[in-house]
Amino acid sequence: MTAASGPRAGAGWPPREALREGATTAVAGRWISALLFLLVVLGTAVPAFADILDVNSTVSSEQKWVQSGGRVLVAEQREGSIPAAPCDALNRQDGVVGAAAITRQAIPLALTSAPEAQITLVTATPGIWNLLATAGLVRRPTAAPVAIVPATLAKRLGLRDGDLVQLIVGRPDAAPGDAEQAAGGTLGIELADTPIPIAVADTSLLGEALATGIILIATPTGQAQQCFVSLDASRVAAARASLGSVFAVDGRDAVVSDRLISGKFTTDYTAAYVSRPLKFGPFAAGAVIGLVWALVRWMRRSHDALYTTLGAGPGTRAIIRGTEWTVIAVLGGLASFALTVGLALARGVDGGIAAEYAARFIGSSLLVATAIIAFTLLMKPPSVLSALKDR
Amino acid sequence: MQLIATDLHYRYVRNLPDVLAGAQLEVPMGRTVAIAGPSGSGKTTLLALLGGLLRPREGQVRVEGARPETPAENVAWVLQTVNVLPDRSVLDNAALGAFGDGANLGSARERAREALGQVGLGPLIDRPIRTLSGGETQRVVIARALCSLRPFILADEPTGQLDRRTTDGVLESLLTDTHGKGVVIVTHDPTVASRCDRTLYLADGVLMDHLDETVGS
Numbered sequence: 001m002t003a004a005s006g007p008r009a010g011a012g013w014p015p016r017e018a019l020r021e022g023a024t025t026a027v028a029g030r031w032i033s034a035l036l037f038l039l040v041v042l043g044t045a046v047p048a049f050a051d052i053l054d055v056n057s058t059v060s061s062e063q064k065w066v067q068s069g070g071r072v073l074v075a076e077q078r079e080g081s082i083p084a085a086p087c088d089a090l091n092r093q094d095g096v097v098g099a100a101a102i103t104r105q106a107i108p109l110a111l112t113s114a115p116e117a118q119i120t121l122v123t124a125t126p127g128i129w130n131l132l133a134t135a136g137l138v139r140r141p142t143a144a145p146v147a148i149v150p151a152t153l154a155k156r157l158g159l160r161d162g163d164l165v166q167l168i169v170g171r172p173d174a175a176p177g178d179a180e181q182a183a184g185g186t187l188g189i190e191l192a193d194t195p196i197p198i199a200v201a202d203t204s205l206l207g208e209a210l211a212t213g214i215i216l217i218a219t220p221t222g223q224a225q226q227c228f229v230s231l232d233a234s235r236v237a238a239a240r241a242s243l244g245s246v247f248a249v250d251g252r253d254a255v256v257s258d259r260l261i262s263g264k265f266t267t268d269y270t271a272a273y274v275s276r277p278l279k280f281g282p283f284a285a286g287a288v289i290g291l292v293w294a295l296v297r298w299m300r301r302s303h304d305a306l307y308t309t310l311g312a313g314p315g316t317r318a319i320i321r322g323t324e325w326t327v328i329a330v331l332g333g334l335a336s337f338a339l340t341v342g343l344a345l346a347r348g349v350d351g352g353i354a355a356e357y358a359a360r361f362i363g364s365s366l367l368v369a370t371a372i373i374a375f376t377l378l379m380k381p382p383s384v385l386s387a388l389k390d391r
Numbered sequence: 392m393q394l395i396a397t398d399l400h401y402r403y404v405r406n407l408p409d410v411l412a413g414a415q416l417e418v419p420m421g422r423t424v425a426i427a428g429p430s431g432s433g434k435t436t437l438l439a440l441l442g443g444l445l446r447p448r449e450g451q452v453r454v455e456g457a458r459p460e461t462p463a464e465n466v467a468w469v470l471q472t473v474n475v476l477p478d479r480s481v482l483d484n485a486a487l488g489a490f491g492d493g494a495n496l497g498s499a500r501e502r503a504r505e506a507l508g509q510v511g512l513g514p515l516i517d518r519p520i521r522t523l524s525g526g527e528t529q530r531v532v533i534a535r536a537l538c539s540l541r542p543f544i545l546a547d548e549p550t551g552q553l554d555r556r557t558t559d560g561v562l563e564s565l566l567t568d569t570h571g572k573g574v575v576i577v578t579h580d581p582t583v584a585s586r587c588d589r590t591l592y593l594a595d596g597v598l599m600d601h602l603d604e605t606v607g608s
Contacts, residue, residue, distance in 0.1 A: 009457070009540040010464020011493030020496060021487075028478045303476060309444070309468040310535075311491020384444045385435070388470055 013316040022323025032296060033328060039292055040332025043285050045339045048361035051278035055357055056349045062269040069205045069259035071236055075227040075243045077254050082247040087227035088125040088220035095235030098130030101224035109214055112166040114157055120213030125220040131230050132201055147198045148215035154200040164195035282361055286368025294376045305387035318377045325373050329366050336362050392456035394418040394543050394573055399440055400449035410436050412596030420542050423566055423574040425584035428593035434577040435547055437593060442466045442545045467536035469546035475520050475528060482516040484531050488538035506537035510564040526557030533564045543573040550583060562586060
């Protein structure tokens, strides 16, 4: 393309007019433009929507698995107990989501509002908040002490999050206050003789044996029955190998096991995500769009030849066709994004997942298509003379 | 200023004889030249060489007195088949002829309106070009060539697909409205050729004033 300093024979197309010509062609293109627009919208929205449903399904399943104890290791001695302090200290380690030393107490627990209830008392070090909160199960308290009440128990007793309860620790017939003081001193828990607020939580992460008891926060000292450690996915294997020695007693490593039994039939969510069928969907969608564009361009080669006879060199023709594609790609991409996210939201997919994966899929598809189109624009065009005769 | 072709040789396939074998031509501005000859004699090939769409194997085409002298920058085309952008208006199609000379949209449209008026299509400028008849469309193509500042117009069978009455109208536009420009028309229609200032015949790869006389040698 020749730079134009002013109108004179053969001065060449001003770049601005080439841009305008491309945009006008896209808008005025009627059926061809509509076809390409629909191809961009449906060619990216349909597979993007399917991919989002797949990702959402994997994420939801993984989330449920994590909430029910996936990626949680339990360290304990076969006989005896483990030290509580190093367990709670794990909360300061990278890759540890939460860790708490937990003991199922033999002392019965009741409430003044339900003195006959036989409730299991569970004590846990403060790391229990990380253990439960990070999985989105319970909010952190603003003030201690707080009793964590399992959601199923709260429902049975008619309690709601934030209610005040007076605990009776010890014999059901013991007067409030006396027994608590005695038991608190033994268990390392801070008990008050006034009602305390409760946090209602899904504690199923701890397993059936512990998930039915009311949890009271204990100081991270002394001994505990088990150490529960929730980890980032990438740290599970290393922790499984090293945790035993952290809780060694008299030269005997602790036994470390997964909270949830896993085996060859256990779903590997990372693998499911990485190997999902539509992971490479953008390449296929982009290739189809790019090749259809190339086909349409071949069918309209007489138009390109016409531009050549009108003084449009290769650079000018690339600007015209590139602008035409850009207009269709941007409009089609936006429409596809809106359609994909709308469909995903209608199916109950999390908005963040829908927007992120729609943008990623559609953007990648259009980049692949653009690369193919750029390649076709660089290819040597057919003879102008023969193209002019091909109508 | 004149369009000069010197000793043009061209062949499509290496081992076949030349389609053009020493063709020579001079077209001054303001003159109309018809090139006649049987089908397959190389008329369109000669026109493509004159317009810079093909490069001669030997010989040269230049526009004496122009800067640059290369033909591609100095010719406008009126083609055998009706070559327009079908989804655009009459005005848009005509204005396309001006952009190659560096015109912006405003001046291109101004020139297009003037040219369309010259060929008698002033009232139709806002119509979609696909709604025009074949003859009207070909007159838009002539207006497109008039929009250009290029001094020469190359026309390849411009009336080849038109009936006699329409041919007369298109020919009138091409030969009269283009006053001042040099026009080369490839045609096999004797009526069209007879209305040009000069008629040349292409046979055996060379141009002749008559079928038995080589021109310009």
